[in-house]
Amino acid sequence: MARVKKSTHGGNIYRLARELDRDPDDILDFSASINPLGPSPHVWKAIVSSRHLLGHYPDPDCWDLRRALAAFWRIDPVQIVVGNGSTELIDALPRALKIQRLLVVQPTFSEYAAAMGRAEGSTTTLYAHRRNHYAIPIDRIKQVLETGRSDGRSIDGMVLCNPNSPTGQACTVEDLVQLAKVAHRRGLWLIIDESFADYCPDRSILGQVELQAHVIVLRSMTKFYALPGLRVGYAVSASATAGRLQRQLPPWSVSAMGQVAAVAALDDEVHTRRSLQFMTEERERFRMKLAALPGCTVMPTYANYYLVELPRGRTARDITGRLRRRGVLIRDCSSVPGANSRSVRLAVRTRIENDRLIREISPLLLNRGPR
Numbered sequence: 001m002a003r004v005k006k007s008t009h010g011g012n013i014y015r016l017a018r019e020l021d022r023d024p025d026d027i028l029d030f031s032a033s034i035n036p037l038g039p040s041p042h043v044w045k046a047i048v049s050s051r052h053l054l055g056h057y058p059d060p061d062c063w064d065l066r067r068a069l070a071a072f073w074r075i076d077p078v079q080i081v082v083g084n085g086s087t088e089l090i091d092a093l094p095r096a097l098k099i100q101r102l103l104v105v106q107p108t109f110s111e112y113a114a115a116m117g118r119a120e121g122s123t124t125t126l127y128a129h130r131r132n133h134y135a136i137p138i139d140r141i142k143q144v145l146e147t148g149r150s151d152g153r154s155i156d157g158m159v160l161c162n163p164n165s166p167t168g169q170a171c172t173v174e175d176l177v178q179l180a181k182v183a184h185r186r187g188l189w190l191i192i193d194e195s196f197a198d199y200c201p202d203r204s205i206l207g208q209v210e211l212q213a214h215v216i217v218l219r220s221m222t223k224f225y226a227l228p229g230l231r232v233g234y235a236v237s238a239s240a241t242a243g244r245l246q247r248q249l250p251p252w253s254v255s256a257m258g259q260v261a262a263v264a265a266l267d268d269e270v271h272t273r274r275s276l277q278f279m280t281e282e283r284e285r286f287r288m289k290l291a292a293l294p295g296c297t298v299m300p301t302y303a304n305y306y307l308v309e310l311p312r313g314r315t316a317r318d319i320t321g322r323l324r325r326r327g328v329l330i331r332d333c334s335s336v337p338g339a340n341s342r343s344v345r346l347a348v349r350t351r352i353e354n355d356r357l358i359r360e361i362s363p364l365l366l367n368r369g370p371r
C-alpha cells in the first residue's frame with residue numbers, strides 16, 4: 001500500500017492527540033499561528049442563524065463575501081477570488097498563470113515550492129541571511145527580476161511572503177511597489193502572500209496603492225480572523241487575472257459556513273482592534289520572556305509568531321520532540337531551506353499559554369533531562 005506523505009505543516013493537533021491518546025483540545029498548539037483571542041463573537045451568531053444553509057450548496061460565486069471584501073478594500077468584486085484557504089489559491093496559481101519557474105526567497109512557506117512541484121514546474125531560490133536577521137533581500141531580488149533569470153534560466157515570476165513565515169520579516173510598501181514596477185516591466189508575475197499582514201497593515205500593499213496588472217495579493221481568513229477550520233482565503237488581482245485563477249478552482253470549494261463566517265468576521269471592527277492591541281502587548285511581553293531563556297536568540301517579527309534560535313548544543317528536532325511528548329506543539333523549522341538546525345517558530349498565544357510554554361521549555365534548555 002502506498003504510504004501517505006506526512007504533512008510538514010504546523011497545527012496537526014489531531015495526530016499528536018492520537019499519539020498521546022488525548023483529546024485534541026488538550027494539545028497546546030504553538031505550531032500554527034492563529035489569533036489567540038479566537039474568532040469574533042459575530043461569527044458564532046452568524047453561523048447559528050445560517051444553519052438552514054447547510055441544506056443547500058454554497059454560493060459558487062461567494063458573492064456576499066466578495067462584495068464585503070470589495071467594500072473593505074475599496075476595490076471591485078471582480079478583482080477577488082475566494083478559495084478554500086489561501087492554500088487552494090497557491091495551488092492553483094502556477095496552472096492559472098502558466099508559471100513554470102518561480103523565484104522564492106528562503107526560508108519561507110513550503111507550499112509555494114510544493115504547488116510548483118504539483119504543477120510540474122520548479123523553483124529557484126534566493127536566501128535571506130541569518131546575519132541580517134533574515135531581512136528580505138530587496139536589492140538582490142530586484143537584480144534577479146531585472147534580468148528575468150536565475151541560475152542561468154528564465155523565470156516567470158516570484159512569490160514573496162510578507163510578512164514572511166517563518167522568519168517574521170516584512171518589507172515596506174515602497175519596496176513592494178519597486179518590485180512590482182520591475183516585475184511589470186519584465187512581464188513577470190509578482191505574487192505577494194499577505195496571509196499574516198493583518199498584523200502589520202502599514203506593510204500591506206493592499207488598500208495602499210493600486211495594484212499593477214502583474215501583481216496578485218493573497219490573503220487568509222485563517223490567521224488573524226481565527227477561522228482555520230473553515231478554510232477561507234482570497235486573492236486580489238486585476239480582473240483578467242482573477243478570471244484565470246477562478247477557472248482553475250473546482251466549483252463550491254468554499255463552504256457556506258466559511259462564507260458566512262468570513263463576512264461576519266470582517267464586519268467586527270471592535271474585535272479587530274482588540275486583537276491588534278492584544279497582540280502588540282503580548283508579543284512584546286512574550287519576546288522578553290523568550291529572550292531571557294538561556295542561549296536563545298529571538299528574531300524580530302511583524303507577525304504573530306517568532307522565529308527563535310535555540311542555544312548551541314540543542315536541536316529544534318530534539319526540543320520539539322520533547323515538548324510533543326508533553327502535549328505541546330511547536331514548529332520545528334530545521335528542515336526549512338536556509339534556516340539552521342536550532343530554529344523553531346513559536347506562535348504568540350494567550351498570556352497564560354505563553355507562560356506555560358516558557359515553563360515547559362526552560363528546563364529542556366538547561367539540561368538534557370529525561371527523554
Ligand SMILES: Cc1ncc(COP(=O)(O)O)c(C=O)c1O
Pocket residue numbers: 084085086087088109161164165193195196219220221222228231232233
Ligand atoms: C505564509 C502562509 N501562507 C498561506 C498559508 C495558508 O493558509 P490558509 O490556507 O489557511 O489560508 C499559510 C499557512 O500556514 C502560511 O503560513
